[in-house]
Amino acid sequence: MSDVFKAVQISDHVWWVGAIDWTLQDFHGYATPSGSTYNAYLILGGKITLVDTVKAPFRSEMLARVMSVVEPREISYIISNHSEMDHTGCLPEIIELAKPEKVFASAMGVKALADYYHLDKITAVKDGESLKLGDLTLTFTETRMLHWPDSMFSYLEEDKLLFSQDAFGMHLASRERFADEIAHGVLESEAARYYANILMPFSPRITKLLEKVKTSGIPFDLIAPDHGPVWRREQDRQWILDRYGCWAAKKPTRKAVVVFDTMWGSTEKMALAICEGLAAGGTEVKYMPLRKYSRSDVATEVLEAGALLVGSPTLNDGLFPTVADVLTYLKGLKPANLIGAAFGSYGWNGTAVEEIKSILTVMKVALVSDGLKIRYLPDKTTIQECYALGLQTAHKLAEVAAP
Ligand SMILES: Cc1cc2nc3c(=O)[nH]c(=O)nc-3n(C[C@H](O)[C@H](O)[C@H](O)COP(=O)(O)O)c2cc1C
Structure with missing residues (x-):
């Protein structure tokens, strides 16, 4: 041989x-x-x-x-x-x-x-x-x-x-x-x-x-x-x-990465509505459910992105494990010049969104919102809030990013 x-x-x-x-x-x-x-x-x-x-x-x-x-x-x-x-x-x-x-x-x-x-x-x-x-x-x-x-x-x-x-x-x-x-x-x-x-x-x-x-x-x-x-x-x-x-x-671009996981579909509904808002605001969107994408895929997309939006349901007072994984990985890779936001569905205390926010802050991601938490299933009103978060991020990105 x-x-x-x-x-x-x-x-x-x-x-x-x-x-x-x-x-x-x-x-x-x-x-x-x-x-x-x-x-x-x-x-x-x-x-x-x-x-x-x-x-x-x-x-x-x-x-x-x-x-x-x-x-x-x-x-x-x-x-x-x-x-x-x-x-x-x-x-x-x-x-x-x-x-x-x-x-x-x-x-x-x-x-x-x-x-x-x-x-x-x-x-x-x-x-x-x-x-x-x-x-x-x-x-x-x-x-x-x-x-x-x-x-x-x-x-x-x-x-x-x-x-x-x-x-x-x-x-x-x-x-x-x-x-x-x-x-x-x-x-x-x-x-x-x-x-x-x-x-x-x-x-x-x-x-x-x-x-x-x-x-x-x-x-x-x-x-x-x-x-x-x-x-x-x-x-x-x-x-x-x-x-x-x-x-x-790593100059910011008008591209957003929306990464999340979900147990019962609520955080997924939020992610989808956020993506619609981002797209309506003229932002290129990469939708990345963690059941489909690996941490390496996410890092690759973030390389040429200007915004990172991360969603997790609250599980046992914390992050869903795949979201914790990808955030740990991204934190180490130190992507620069990002704006972003945290979102997620919860049942009684919703600590996951706070955890995402604190990791994004360590990563020096400029947060465009205080974080969007929705109790259990999003309804007509709260889904509009998700859309608005996407739109708000898109507008912010248009201000800071290269066309
Ligand atoms: C095993 C388990 C543990 C949970 N732990 C918490 C918790 O600690 N705090 C909380 O606010 N919600 C908790 N929840 C409720 C979920 O966050 C809630 O059902 C949420 O809507 C799930 O979002 P998803 O549909 O995106 O998975 C828990 C749910 C499950 C199934």
């Missing part, structure tokens, strides 16, 4: 030697319906260098691809751009097999690899440091907290190729190795999904990094991330950089 896995040349000196995870559906709680790839790259220079590895169960696929071009013992250096286990899961075994002269990581990467695998012979590289790979030059840039403390980029000067680890990546299993071979709509949705679920909390750092990249004037012919396709066409590279710029800035 392993004979069939071949390396794919992506530039003059670089070969893709990663693995394709066709069946991945859940990546640490992030729903990944399109699978993923774990990208590792082999640089064939005077010193043969492996950039990142793959998730542990994919070790033999990666090794087979490596062995289609070199013997593992020919590898002189290994670079770990990111210590998360989908890129280092088989690093200890590869070190054992290849016995490289040196393994390099950022200073924080050295610590993480020691904690994870008790690897104690990793060499730390500094921000801006260059490494000679014989005739080639690899330069490192620390990208701390993008998205882990250890994260760094490596840049291969001769091929003008940026190894960007998780940045500019996506969870997409495909046989195609280049973005220009994949339908643009797929790239759009998977790149947004990846940004929303992994990178959104670090948006201010991304804005700074993009600025640094722009002012550095360093030419890029390829951007090779650790998941998904390689960006090689000028327009594709520009597109993904532009999207990152927009997502990081």
Whole structure:
């Protein structure tokens, strides 16, 4: 079986030697319906260098691809751009097999690899440091907290190729190795999904990094991330950089996400009426019952939204569990520049709406109302209140959002 896995040349000196995870559906709680790839790259220079590895169960696929071009013992250096286990899961075994002269990581990467695998012979590289790979030059840039403390980029000067680890990546299993071979709509949705679920909390750092990249004037012919396709066409590279710029800035748009769950249908009726009001006010609406949508779907929609309205029935003095789940998740992802509101049906104390409000407040969502609570089933009058809340939110959004 392993004979069939071949390396794919992506530039003059670089070969893709990663693995394709066709069946991945859940990546640490992030729903990944399109699978993923774990990208590792082999640089064939005077010193043969492996950039990142793959998730542990994919070790033999990666090794087979490596062995289609070199013997593992020919590898002189290994670079770990990111210590998360989908890129280092088989690093200890590869070190054992290849016995490289040196393994390099950022200073924080050295610590993480020691904690994870008790690897104690990793060499730390500094921000801006260059490494000679014989005739080639690899330069490192620390990208701390993008998205882990250890994260760094490596840049291969001769091929003008940026190894960007998780940045500019996506969870997409495909046989195609280049973005220009994949339908643009797929790239759009998977790149947004990846940004929303992994990178959104670090948006201010991304804005700074993009600025640094722009002012550095360093030419890029390829951007090779650790998941998904390689960006090689000028327009594709520009597109993904532009999207990152927009997502990081997260300017409010006239789009509202209405997310809720329900036990007996009352909160659902409220959500539907709110959506009608939002639409009547000229807002694009994404209606997201949590029986249908995952927390990752919600995060993805929130990425390009200007309003977030959250509804929950009160259950045992608190939130319905799926709503608590999605709010916990969104709070961590720190979506910026949102207006919003809380709503829900209740029986006797209605604490769920208060809980939603307090979480939205922690998330710095500007509340447009005090929260809408309806006892048991909404009637003609209260359903109008829901519609009015939607309309009020739409009008507020029209004031603050880009058209
Ligand atoms: C198991 C259970 C526990 C409940 N606990 C509370 C509660 O603590 N406080 C409250 O105000 N209502 C409580 N309720 C009442 C619901 O909030 C009420 O029926 C509401 O209309 C349900 O909204 P829904 O139709 O959107 O599910 C509870 C209902 C159930 C079924």
